[in-house]
């Protein structure tokens with residue numbers, strides 16, 4: 086009897102926060118994970134399990150999602166590693182706290198280039214692996230959006246980028262459904278990671294934010310990762326084109342925006 090081959094995932098933004106938690110949980114579930122980030126090394130568990138020679142459960146791949154050629158060559162490396170890609174998670178992202186007046190053309194460009202176009206680049210580069218008649222019905226694409234896509238509390242470039250991610254997710258779900266690829270987005274609420282540590286470490290800001298969350302606290306990266314792992318799993322075979330909020334109920338409450 087032959088052992089079934091492990092599934093292979095690509096996770097961007099895997100050096101920190103939500104991407105790292107997703108990578109850790111996928112690895113724990115037996116998935117082989119390529120951790121892509123402009124910063125390596127990645128999360129502690131992934132580093133422990135990784136084997137840069139390419140025979141372990143994880144591989145660290147330096148990759149800046151702004152770079153077309155860099156993304157293409159990173160995905161080539163992953164393809165050579167296990168000759169398959171089953172799951173793609175786009176978690177790389179930046180938040181620039183810049184209101185309308187202060188947003189320069191460069192800031193606008195940078196945020197869109199990473200959060201929105203970076204997601205598109207990775208999807209396009211992995212497409213030949215996802216669209217495979219032999220494995221149709223088993224491939225999963227997950228994009229990390231933000232509650233900012235639905236509510237006007239964040240900054241213009243970030244909000245536009247995440248609105249784009251959510252809209253693009255619906256488009257990709259429709260285009261790829263005939264190929265048996267499911268495509269979903271997760272909109273985290275306030276999750277304590279490096280992206281917003283400056284705000285969370287200010288107790289006055291944190292208290293104000295937490296008052297707007299029905300569950301009364303910030304989220305943990307692991308709580309977002311658990312939903313991503315479900316969406317990545319064979320169990321999620323009939324879920325596509327959805328955006329799932331993981332936000333302690335904030336998006337559906339009448340609480341005052343921050």
Ligand SMILES: NC(=O)c1ccc[n+]([C@@H]2O[C@H](COP(=O)([O-])OP(=O)(O)OC[C@H]3O[C@@H](n4cnc5c(N)ncnc54)[C@H](O)[C@@H]3O)[C@@H](O)[C@H]2O)c1
Nearest residue numbers: 098100101102103123149150177178231275276278279280
């Ligand atoms: N933390 C939150 O409250 C929150 C809320 C909503 C959405 N999000 C989204 O979740 C995702 C993960 O963010 P996080 O909270 O874990 O923050 P984080 O800063 O901990 O992680 C972001 C990761 O993206 C990587 N990255 C940034 N630019 C990159 C580039 N050009 N190429 C490759 N990698 C790059 C960073 O190196 C980092 O490892 C982001 O898309 C973010 O917008 C976070």
